[in-house]
Amino acid sequence: MTMQVTMTVNGEEVSREIEPRLLLVHFLRDEIGLTGTHWGCDTSNCGVCVVLLDGVPAKSCTVLAAMAGGHEIQTVEGMAQGGTLHPVQEGFFQEHGLQCGFCTPAMMLTAQALLEVNPDPSTTEIREAIYGTACRCTGYENIVRAIRWAAEHPALEEVTA
Amino acid sequence: MTATDVPTSPVPTSPVPMSAAGNPIGFGRMLRKEDARFLRGKGNYLDDVNLPGMLHGAILRSPYAHARINSIDISAAQAHPKVRAVITGEVLATLNLAWMPTMSYDTQAVLATDKVRFQGQEVAFVVAEDRYSARDALELVEVDYEVLPAVVDATKALDADAPVIRTDKEGKTDNHIYDWETGDSAACDEVFNRPDVVVSKADILYPRSHPSPMETCGSVASMDPVTGKLTCWITSQAPHAHRTVYALVAGLPEHKIQVISPDIGGGFGNKVPVYPGYVCAVVGTIVTGKPVKWMEDRFENLATTGFARDYHMQGEIAATRDGKILALRTHTLADHGAFNATAQPTKFPAGFFSIFTGSYDLEAAYGKVTAVYTNKAPGGVAYACSFRITEAAYFVERMVDILAHDLQMDPAELRMKNLIRPEQFPYQTKTGWEYDSGDYLVTLQATLDAAGYKELRAEQVENRARYEQTGEGTLLGIGLSFFTEGVGAGPRKHMDILGLGMADGCELRIHPTGKAVIRLSVQTQGQGHETTFAQIVAHELGLPPEDVEVVHGDTDQTPFGLGTYGSRSTPVSGAAAAVVSRRVKEKARIVAAAALECSPSDLEWELGRWQVKGDPEKAKTIQEIALLAHSSLELPEGVEGHLDASAVYNPPNLTYPYGAYLCVVDVDPGTGAVKVRRFIATDDCGPRINPMIVEGQIHGGLAEGIGMALMQVIAFDENGNCLGGSFMDYLLPTSLECPSWELEATVTPSPHHPLGCKGVGESATVGSPAAVVNAVMDALAPLGVRHADMPLTPAQVWLAIQGRPARTDLAFT
Numbered sequence: 001m002t003m004q005v006t007m008t009v010n011g012e013e014v015s016r017e018i019e020p021r022l023l024l025v026h027f028l029r030d031e032i033g034l035t036g037t038h039w040g041c042d043t044s045n046c047g048v049c050v051v052l053l054d055g056v057p058a059k060s061c062t063v064l065a066a067m068a069g070g071h072e073i074q075t076v077e078g079m080a081q082g083g084t085l086h087p088v089q090e091g092f093f094q095e096h097g098l099q100c101g102f103c104t105p106a107m108m109l110t111a112q113a114l115l116e117v118n119p120d121p122s123t124t125e126i127r128e129a130i131y132g133t134a135c136r137c138t139g140y141e142n143i144v145r146a147i148r149w150a151a152e153h154p155a156l157e158e159v160t161a
Numbered sequence: 162m163t164a165t166d167v168p169t170s171p172v173p174t175s176p177v178p179m180s181a182a183g184n185p186i187g188f189g190r191m192l193r194k195e196d197a198r199f200l201r202g203k204g205n206y207l208d209d210v211n212l213p214g215m216l217h218g219a220i221l222r223s224p225y226a227h228a229r230i231n232s233i234d235i236s237a238a239q240a241h242p243k244v245r246a247v248i249t250g251e252v253l254a255t256l257n258l259a260w261m262p263t264m265s266y267d268t269q270a271v272l273a274t275d276k277v278r279f280q281g282q283e284v285a286f287v288v289a290e291d292r293y294s295a296r297d298a299l300e301l302v303e304v305d306y307e308v309l310p311a312v313v314d315a316t317k318a319l320d321a322d323a324p325v326i327r328t329d330k331e332g333k334t335d336n337h338i339y340d341w342e343t344g345d346s347a348a349c350d351e352v353f354n355r356p357d358v359v360v361s362k363a364d365i366l367y368p369r370s371h372p373s374p375m376e377t378c379g380s381v382a383s384m385d386p387v388t389g390k391l392t393c394w395i396t397s398q399a400p401h402a403h404r405t406v407y408a409l410v411a412g413l414p415e416h417k418i419q420v421i422s423p424d425i426g427g428g429f430g431n432k433v434p435v436y437p438g439y440v441c442a443v444v445g446t447i448v449t450g451k452p453v454k455w456m457e458d459r460f461e462n463l464a465t466t467g468f469a470r471d472y473h474m475q476g477e478i479a480a481t482r483d484g485k486i487l488a489l490r491t492h493t494l495a496d497h498g499a500f501n502a503t504a505q506p507t508k509f510p511a512g513f514f515s516i517f518t519g520s521y522d523l524e525a526a527y528g529k530v531t532a533v534y535t536n537k538a539p540g541g542v543a544y545a546c547s548f549r550i551t552e553a554a555y556f557v558e559r560m561v562d563i564l565a566h567d568l569q570m571d572p573a574e575l576r577m578k579n580l581i582r583p584e585q586f587p588y589q590t591k592t593g594w595e596y597d598s599g600d601y602l603v604t605l606q607a608t609l610d611a612a613g614y615k616e617l618r619a620e621q622v623e624n625r626a627r628y629e630q631t632g633e634g635t636l637l638g639i640g641l642s643f644f645t646e647g648v649g650a651g652p653r654k655h656m657d658i659l660g661l662g663m664a665d666g667c668e669l670r671i672h673p674t675g676k677a678v679i680r681l682s683v684q685t686q687g688q689g690h691e692t693t694f695a696q697i698v699a700h701e702l703g704l705p706p707e708d709v710e711v712v713h714g715d716t717d718q719t720p721f722g723l724g725t726y727g728s729r730s731t732p733v734s735g736a737a738a739a740v741v742s743r744r745v746k747e748k749a750r751i752v753a754a755a756a757l758e759c760s761p762s763d764l765e766w767e768l769g770r771w772q773v774k775g776d777p778e779k780a781k782t783i784q785e786i787a788l789l790a791h792s793s794l795e796l797p798e799g800v801e802g803h804l805d806a807s808a809v810y811n812p813p814n815l816t817y818p819y820g821a822y823l824c825v826v827d828v829d830p831g832t833g834a835v836k837v838r839r840f841i842a843t844d845d846c847g848p849r850i851n852p853m854i855v856e857g858q859i860h861g862g863l864a865e866g867i868g869m870a871l872m873q874v875i876a877f878d879e880n881g882n883c884l885g886g887s888f889m890d891y892l893l894p895t896s897l898e899c900p901s902w903e904l905e906a907t908v909t910p911s912p913h914h915p916l917g918c919k920g921v922g923e924s925a926t927v928g929s930p931a932a933v934v935n936a937v938m939d940a941l942a943p944l945g946v947r948h949a950d951m952p953l954t955p956a957q958v959w960l961a962i963q964g965r966p967a968r969t970d971l972a973f974t
């Protein structure tokens with residue numbers, strides 16, 4: 001049994017014939033080839049699968065693709081505009097906020113969503129925002145610094161233009 | 162000497178020129194080259210590898226820890242419309258593949274035929290058209306098991322009535338693997354029997370834990386039926402070693418195997434071993450003629466792949482009444498699980514655990530390790546452990562703190578009194594290691610100063626007085642650890658894995674236009690090799706690091722070597738990179754001399770150029786030389802054109818990084834909750850090629866230490882059910898458990914490494930657990946607590962306060 005699902009991914013409408021049980025993470029990775037979204041557990045605990053669903057961080061392993069129908073999804077592939085990195089991406093680069101890079105898309109999307117509602121978060125607020133995603137490499141310190149960097153460089157395009 | 166009157170030495174720094182792109186031409190902070198793809202979601206991890214016509218494999222696993230397999234019925238699974246193959250151990254047996262060698266000269270079942278020996282063991286492999294169907298079909302395989310009693314408690318594995326696990330080994334009548342000794346037992350006895358010594362004893366468990374990188378393990382295997390070439394993408398920290406093992410296991414010709422290790426989402430040792438799933442994927446592609454992907458889920462990763470630790474360490478430490486440590490001994494029980502599959506040097510069955518004398522100058526030491534089989538997953542050294550140095554460092558640092566507790570002595574003062582003195586290096590330990598260099602007192606002092614140790618102790622006096630009066634609030638704990646590691650395995654004459662010597666190759670080629678490519682035998686899992694190794698070439702040759710391409714992780718593209726684990730990339734492969742660069746530099750000198758019409762001995766090296774001594778205007782840059790080396794310039798007799806070199810580096814000794822860590826905790830005795838308030842880490846890993854990357858690695862290791870000390874454990878119930886098989890039960894530290902790390906550095910170069918570098922990848926994981934546990938024990942000392950085993954969960958802390966800390970490896974005591 002299959003069904004038709006249509007959603008907006010990184011601003012583009014996509015439509016596929018899928019099994020109703022297909023998880024959003026597998027839809028993004030296997031059906032439309034956006035492998036920047038990762039998965040890391042079976043129990044909705046690790047958070048490396050986070051995408052933005054209507055602008056809010058959501059674990060894409062915990063959402064059926066069918067449930068995302070009609071909604072707007074943003075993945076890491078949608079962060080950079082043209083050739084310009086999002087300030088959060090630039091912050092992760094400048095502050096060495098990534099090592100293996102596996103948790104990085106989820107961390108950066110969470111940070112993007114945080115800065116949209118709280119443009120000048122304290123380090124405590126940053127730690128509270130990202131605790132749903134586990135990182136085994138960085139010990140979180142440089143991720144916190146990376147997000148502070150982004151908060152301090154909000155209009156990156158204008159600065160570098 | 163007291164804890165505060167040791168002089169400090171500044172970190173030496175020398176100015177490094179910058180490239181046009183703003184990168185240091187040599188050592189220094191440089192943003193990572195590899196980040197560009199990761200930041201855009203364009204990394205290429207194992208599960209991102211998709212080939213045309215690719216099929217998906219899934220493994221049926223045993224629900225029981227110990228059971229006889231009476232029969233396996235695969236007919237219903239085979240009838241599933243999307244299933245292409247169902248492979249059992251019986252099928253593998255016809256190919257002579259049912260068993261495979263482990264890295265410790267034992268054997269391990271690829272797919273079980275006679276019995277299952279741990280929960281989660283591999284029983285059948287289903288290949289289907291998509292990943293969901295493969296999982297569906299697993300449920301259609303019928304296995305008739307006869308459940309057997311399981312050996313779960315390692316301390317009972319050698320009991321006369323313990324069920325024998327390895328009935329596959331002819332004549333095996335018990336669960337004993339080996340006994341191994343180090344040091345001098347008689348010399349220890351003599352010290353311990355002296356009338357005036359103080360002896361502290363403790364039983365210390367380093368429970369089973371798991372590296373659990375965020376990416377699980379997996380493989381895509383693709384056999385080209387026409388050429389007979391097998392290409393395997395594998396989450397492998399050691400692609401060359403894997404290729405050789407496949408050649409040995411499957412009997413495939415090694416030149417027809419290509420192992421590609423793509424981007425790896427964290428390794429930490431978990432991705433060193435060869436797992437049955439990899440072999441199944443190979444069989445799957447041979448059987449179906451299509452590429453086959455196998456990717457673990459998280460349960461499979463946590464419950465069946467290389468675990469770490471599981472050392473039960475009985476310790477005794479002897480000292481004079483005024484705190485001069487004299488001797489240390491241990492009898493340790495090592496739980497290796499159902500197959501002895503630890504990946505460590507052949508002559509070191511207990512890894513480098515014999516470094517348990519730590520950073521102290523002792524008169525005598527003795528250790529004995531007894532290893533046993535249990536009905537648990539195989540493995541042992543897979544977790545940033547430098548071959549069991551993690552266990553050793555934890556053991557000695559707990560013993561020293563317990564001694565301080567018993568002597569009523571300040572633990573910093575006790576360490577200061579006993580640390581090896583700088584003039585004693587190179588230092589011969591009582592268990593046979595030669596520490597290359599160190600200035601330990603300075604490093605400990607740096608940590609104490611950064612922490613404000615005196616002020617913290619003063620605060621603790623007030624804190625304890627208040628608690629005693631009111632019985633309310635939290636208790637402040639201060640924990641120290643001073644560790645010494647031996648990394649960079651290792652000298653070929655002493656160290657091999659499965660007969661493969663632990664040397665690493667390296668190749669460097671300078672293109673005619675002065676751009677370079679360096680090929681490594683090691684493989685990054687996040688350590689930033691694409692940046693660091695470019696910096697090594699830049700440091701040696703003066704090339705901008707952005708002009709140096711680093712190639713790694715593909716056996717068809719790189720020279721042989723044993724891979725990245727045991728903090729060996731910089732100590733071994735980094736040395737190879739320096740040596741190969743120096744060979745190129747010498748060749749460049751001959752070319753430059755030919756072009757400048759002088760003798761090579763008339764030239765001197767100035768970063769990036771050979772110039773005539775006393776006439777620096779007459780010079781050739783490395784880029785000019787590269788073009789000349791490929792040109793029609795006439796070269797002296799016997800000198801070949803082009804500008805390249807290769808090297809194999811065989812380290813003369815291990816390198817010995819060390820560090821002093823201090824952890825400050827606030828413990829709530831009412832709930833048992835531990836809050837890490839501060840963590841100060843001074844590491845000495847020699848010169849830092851890229852301090853940003855070094856600090857990042859230390860941050861990560863410190864978080865691991867908090868995880869192991871406070872949260873993570875793979876425990877079992879009485880039936881051998883794994884209780885740590887998901888992230889609901891196996892708790893990883895998050896951003897909220899980790900403090901903002903405070904790092905300091907001292908720099909003591911290794912005298913035998915070409916760059917003086919010592920390696921740092923595992924230092925923080927090795928050194929930090931003891932600091933955290935020592936801090937919690939220090940907090941609880943006023944309540945009469947002397948020792949409790951990790952992880953110090955709220956429940957365990959509360960039990961310790963009640964005077965009955967639990968065996969954390971078992972759920973049933």
Ligand code: FES
Nearest residue numbers: 040046047049061
């Ligand atoms: S994959 Fe772990 S939370 Fe989604």
Ligand code: FES
Nearest residue numbers: 099100135136137
């Ligand atoms: S960078 Fe590796 S898991 Fe976060």
